[in-house]
Every structure is written in structure tokens, then in C-alpha cells.
Amino acid sequence: QDPQVAPRLQAELSKLPIRAVWGNYANLPEILAANDIGQVDGVLLDLGLSSDQLEDADRGFSFNIDAPLDLRFNPQAGEPAWRLVQRLSAEHLADLIYRYGEERQSRRIGRALASARRETPIRTSRQLAEVVRRAVGGRYRDRIHPATRTFQALRIAVNGELDNLQTALRRIPDCLKPEGRLAVISFHSLEDRIVKEAFRDDERWERITRKPIRPSTGEVTQNPRSRSAYPIAPARSDRPKTTLAAKPYSPRSTSIRAPPSAIPIIDSATVLLRSGASFVAVPANTNPAAR
Numbered sequence: 001q002d003p004q005v006a007p008r009l010q011a012e013l014s015k016l017p018i019r020a021v022w023g024n025y026a027n028l029p030e031i032l033a034a035n036d037i038g039q040v041d042g043v044l045l046d047l048g049l050s051s052d053q054l055e056d057a058d059r060g061f062s063f064n065i066d067a068p069l070d071l072r073f074n075p076q077a078g079e080p081a082w083r084l085v086q087r088l089s090a091e092h093l094a095d096l097i098y099r100y101g102e103e104r105q106s107r108r109i110g111r112a113l114a115s116a117r118r119e120t121p122i123r124t125s126r127q128l129a130e131v132v133r134r135a136v137g138g139r140y141r142d143r144i145h146p147a148t149r150t151f152q153a154l155r156i157a158v159n160g161e162l163d164n165l166q167t168a169l170r171r172i173p174d175c176l177k178p179e180g181r182l183a184v185i186s187f188h189s190l191e192d193r194i195v196k197e198a199f200r201d202d203e204r205w206e207r208i209t210r211k212p213i214r215p216s217t218g219e220v221t222q223n224p225r226s227r228s229a230y231p232i233a234p235a236r237s238d239r240p241k242t243t244l245a246a247k248p249y250s251p252r253s254t255s256i257r258a259p260p261s262a263i264p265i266i267d268s269a270t271v272l273l274r275s276g277a278s279f280v281a282v283p284a285n286t287n288p289a290a291r
Helices: 005-012 025-034 081-087 090-101 106-119 125-139 148-159 161-175 189-201 217-222 224-228
Strands: 018-022 040-046 176-186 205-207 230-232 234-236 270-274 279-283
Touching: 005 018, 025 040, 025 161, 040 161, 081 106, 081 148, 090 106, 090 148, 106 125, 125 148, 148 161, 161 176, 161 189, 176 189, 189 205
Parallel strands: 040 176, 040 270
Antiparallel strands: 018 279, 176 230, 176 234, 205 234, 270 279
């Protein structure tokens, strides 16, 4: 989704037989077809946003930088977060923050945002963080910033992250060879729940890891953001496909990598997909018939 990522990645990987492609993993079948690739041996979904995006002064992903409250992975598509904050009612803001942020103080925050914007439009990340901080006051005992869950909720909403994830999980089995592997690294409970339900309910999947493989103490020391990573790895089953009935929708930020043991070994073509960065890296210079 992020148009800035693919060109930069391609330059960094120019000496490797890898081609970076701009796209959304929900559209993986179309992306593979456009690159003359059939079924692949493996797919890695690294959900969430990247460290580069957190540090981007133009997107507003971090409340530590006073930036426009945009929060879109693709600035050319959809509605920026500041506009969402301006147009939704206090009740709808509270519902959104509770659903996508699992924020216990969502009602208080929704009312505070509606009240604050009547005086001054909330257009920057620092404005939003300050309104949330004042709203929850001393009620917040967590070690994270009190605005963290609100930022997460708005980011998920403007990017359609959970809808894209559900779509991808339904479509990826058809992109894999029998016994092909999928590894998913999620960073919060909403993603984790969707992934687990997909692996449980879709008979095309066979779980390889019973539980998420958590990063080691050494990795967390080296890469503190990996502490939130929840890698899970299933394989595509060679059993006949089943038709899944539509199910009601149920309601992490970084370049985190899982421990080496968490990622299945892939012998041939592998597709790597980032959510925030939203690139697809596929082997270039490979005979499609061999994939």
C-alpha cells in the first residue's frame, strides 16, 4: 500500500534475485498473476507498520512526533485519520476506539475528542495524544502511552487492516502449493484472533505450531519491538477444499522479525508481505514453471 516502500526496497535488494512489487496482500492472487507466478511454496505475513513509518514526520503514526494526523499506509487512497476524527459523532468515535483499540476508556475519549474539536480542529498527532491524555488522566495505569490504543484504532480503521487480513487469509491457500507454508507475525490480539480463527475454521489449513512462538530474551534485548510479535505457522493441507460460509466480522509496529525457528524453511519461491509497507517480494530470474 505504501508507494514509497517498493522503490526503496528494490534499491536495497538490487544485488539479490528479488523483485519488490507494490500492492496489498489481500490482492495476492492478482499480484502473482501479474508477475507470471503460479502457486508458491511459502508466504510470510508481517503485519503492522514499519519503524520507517513510525519515524515519518508526514504521516502521524507516532505521537512522539508532531505530524499531520494522516495514519494511511497509502497517502493517495482513502480518508486521513484527522477527517475521521472531525466527522464522526462522539458515540461512533467511542465505538471505533473500543472495537479496534480495545480501549476501556473509549467513551470518555470519544466525548473528549468531540468536545475538543468544537474549539480547535484536531489535525495533528500531538493534538490527538494530548486530548486523550487529558481525558483519561490518572485512570491509566498501563506502561504504554494512554493514546496508544486510540492511535491503533484510527490506523486500523483508515487502512481497513482487519478486513484486508481476513480477505488475505481466505485467498492465500489457493496461492500455495500443497503443503506450502504460511507464517504470520501479528502484534495485537485483534490480528491474533482473526488468524487463529482462520486456521481453526478453514479445513485447507493444517497447523504446524500449536502456539505462537515468542521471541527469545536475547532477541527482545536486541530488538525491543519484537516483544509484541506472535508468529504462527500453518501449512496448506492437501485435503479437498471446503466452501466457507460467510461469518460475522469479529472485533501489531515495525520491522520486527520472529526468531529463526518460527519461520518454516522454504526451498523455492517465497512471497514476503508487509502490512504497513505492503510490498510483495518475489524471486526475479526464476522460471515460473519451476515455482
